[in-house]
Amino acid sequence: MPEVERHHAIATFRDGSELATPWWRVRSGADGPDLLVLAAQHGNEVQGAEVIRRFMGECAEGLLCGTAWLVPFANLPAIRHRRNSILLGPEEKGTDRHRAHNINGQWPGDPEGNDVQRLAHALHEEIVRHASHVIDLHCWNKFWATATLATDDGGESRRMGEVAGTRFTWWRPAAAVDPPAQVRDVVMARGGAGMAVEFAGQYVMVEREVQTGLRTVTNVAKMLGMLPGEPELPPDTGIAVTDDTTVVVEAQCSGLFVQAPDLQLEDRVEAEQSLGHIIRDDGLATEEIVAPVGGWLWRFGSHRPDPDVSLADQHPYSQPGDPMASIVTG
Numbered sequence: 001m002p003e004v005e006r007h008h009a010i011a012t013f014r015d016g017s018e019l020a021t022p023w024w025r026v027r028s029g030a031d032g033p034d035l036l037v038l039a040a041q042h043g044n045e046v047q048g049a050e051v052i053r054r055f056m057g058e059c060a061e062g063l064l065c066g067t068a069w070l071v072p073f074a075n076l077p078a079i080r081h082r083r084n085s086i087l088l089g090p091e092e093k094g095t096d097r098h099r100a101h102n103i104n105g106q107w108p109g110d111p112e113g114n115d116v117q118r119l120a121h122a123l124h125e126e127i128v129r130h131a132s133h134v135i136d137l138h139c140w141n142k143f144w145a146t147a148t149l150a151t152d153d154g155g156e157s158r159r160m161g162e163v164a165g166t167r168f169t170w171w172r173p174a175a176a177v178d179p180p181a182q183v184r185d186v187v188m189a190r191g192g193a194g195m196a197v198e199f200a201g202q203y204v205m206v207e208r209e210v211q212t213g214l215r216t217v218t219n220v221a222k223m224l225g226m227l228p229g230e231p232e233l234p235p236d237t238g239i240a241v242t243d244d245t246t247v248v249v250e251a252q253c254s255g256l257f258v259q260a261p262d263l264q265l266e267d268r269v270e271a272e273q274s275l276g277h278i279i280r281d282d283g284l285a286t287e288e289i290v291a292p293v294g295g296w297l298w299r300f301g302s303h304r305p306d307p308d309v310s311l312a313d314q315h316p317y318s319q320p321g322d323p324m325a326s327i328v329t330g
């Protein structure tokens with residue numbers, strides 16, 4: 001039987017206090033890959049934590065080879081702060097003035113750095129440096145569909161991306177990185193493999209997203225021979241998102257966008273199908289919004305640039321140019 005261990009990675013902060021990050025290790029007892037799955041590097045991106053909890057159960061029952069390194073709460077201070085990163089206040093983005101406190105970009109960390117860099121260092125030394133493969137679970141805003149962020153390295157990272165089984169896959173070429181970097185870049189830079197998943201919706205736990213994520217992580221483990229069976233790839237998954245295949249539907253008038261009630265992210269839409277309507281604020285006319293092309297709903301719902309942190313940017317009041325949907329024609 002696989003062996004489940006619970007550990008704590010201890011980070012020592014500048015003021016001398018310690019942070020204990022709990023994590024699981026499941027050992028099969030046989031040689032094989034060291035698969036790291038981590039979630040919630042950003043404190044408002046929590047869906048991956050439940051994915052990892054369920055995946056731990058699968059590993060505990062059936063891990064055939066290798067070791068699973070499972071970190072559901074990669075950034076506990078940010079989770080407790082209930083925002084993307086520590087120090088952020090209302091409507092403040094992690095890419096703003098506190099960039100050095102955004103842990104996603106601080107790997108492999110620094111034992112003499114700020115508290116976030118110290119946390120990354122502690123996790124790196126105890127966990128990340130052992131990983132041969134990494135899956136980094138994030139969430140983006142609720143208007144954007146779940147996607148695998150895959151790297152085409154022509155090898156293991158590509159194979160991981162190919163079995164992810166999400167509707168959408170966003171490929172990017174392998175890039176040389178200079179640390180500090182994102183966690184998967186650090187693993188890849190020393191010859192490992194990696195990918196990330198972005199689930200739809202921050203601050204929330206959505207069952208459909210969790211199920212998708214569990215299938216993705218399990219598929220990778222199956223591909224690596226760590227779990228029994230073949231990866232499960234539903235029809236119409238792995239659709240590549242590219243600029244060339246993405247058509248953005250923008251508001252042409254101002255008013256309130258009402259989404260078609262029977263549509264949600266990832267759905268198939270046909271050309272001329274209704275995506276909803278705008279109730280115009282200049283005369284109360286109803287403007288039907290139709291899909292200009294057939295394809296898959298990649299983004300859906302009126303929003304402005306910062307829906308991650310701003311409720312106002314989630315408001316359905318639209319003005320000309322606001323994106324209401326994106327359709328990938330693949």
Ligand SMILES: [Zn+2]
Pocket residue numbers: 041042045104138139
């Ligand atoms: Zn994130």
